[in-house]
Amino acid sequence: MQNYYRVLGVSLTATAGQIEQAYLAQRTRLRRLAADPAMQARLAEVEAGYGIIGHPRRRMAYDVLLAQQPAEAALPPHHYAAEARWYHYARIARSLNVALLACCLLLGLDWALPLRQYAHETVQSRFPVSVPSALSAPEVAYRVHTAHTSFRLPSAIGHRVRTGQTITVWQTPILGIVLRISAPASPDGPAPFQPYGGTIYGVFFLLPLLLAVVAGVGAWPGHSPETYVNTAAVGGLLTILTLVVLLCF
Structure with missing residues (x-):
């Protein structure tokens, strides 16, 4: 009863x-x-x-x-106050999950649309930057700027792009993530190669995909308050990892 x-x-x-x-x-x-x-x-x-x-x-x-x-x-009396707080947190957590799911859909759309190609881009500047791959031994990468794009290259392939060189750049149409570069004048030939940042659509593609699944569960109606809060917490951690991969790799 x-x-x-x-x-x-x-x-x-x-x-x-x-x-x-x-x-x-x-x-x-x-x-x-x-x-x-x-x-x-x-x-x-x-x-x-x-x-x-x-x-x-x-x-x-x-x-x-x-x-x-x-x-x-x-x-105890505080049980009901705690329950009310759970429902309040659940509403905020579900809104966060909806926002994260929208971001994942934006990434998916950015990946699915045709790439924007910039042919005959002249490398305007190229200078070394630190990449925190490890605290004890940070890697050195190169920040490269052209008229329409900006990207970073791992030190292992940094020699393929030089200042004043003409290259071809393929970039996503929405977020502007550089996925491929071709440098015909490079000693390694004109075969396209991948800079830092493009790996979010490559070897690390499971990370935003997992984030989309977690956020989708947390945005779906009918779950308990605990489910909304827990999925928002996991989604927040996955978002941080996704941003780290996007910015550092």
Whole structure:
């Protein structure tokens, strides 16, 4: 048997005014989350509970039936406040998951669209930068700028692009991530090669794909508050890893 006193968050000895106040507070909070089916079910329970214990005669009959039920362990008052906080955090976490899923879809669209090609790009500058691959032995990469693009090259292939050289660059159309470079004047030949940053669509493609799955689960309606919060936490960590790969590799 449903304990409507617990649903409304009031004691068995609550006055009619306290019951109405608790009902109005619950209804206001849950209506803001009405897009979630789980919150709709919760709101229906609150409405049903107030329809019974908010009516004096119905409450008397309900109290008789409730007294015949096996005794339940009383929950501390802070339990209901903690539950309310969980629902508040769940709403924020679900919004974060929706935002992360949108970012993953943007990455997918950026990868799927045809690449933008810049032929006959002149290398305007090339200077060394540090790449934190390891704290004890950081690698050296090269930051290269052309008229339309900017990218970094690993030191192992840095000799293939020189200042004043003419190259061809292939870049994603939305985020502008350089995926391939061809340097015909390079001693290694004109075969295209990959700079830093493009690996998010290459060897590290599983990272944004996993992020999309986690964010999708966290954005889908009908889950418990704990699921929304946990998926948002995991999604946040995966986002940090994705940004590290995008910026450093």
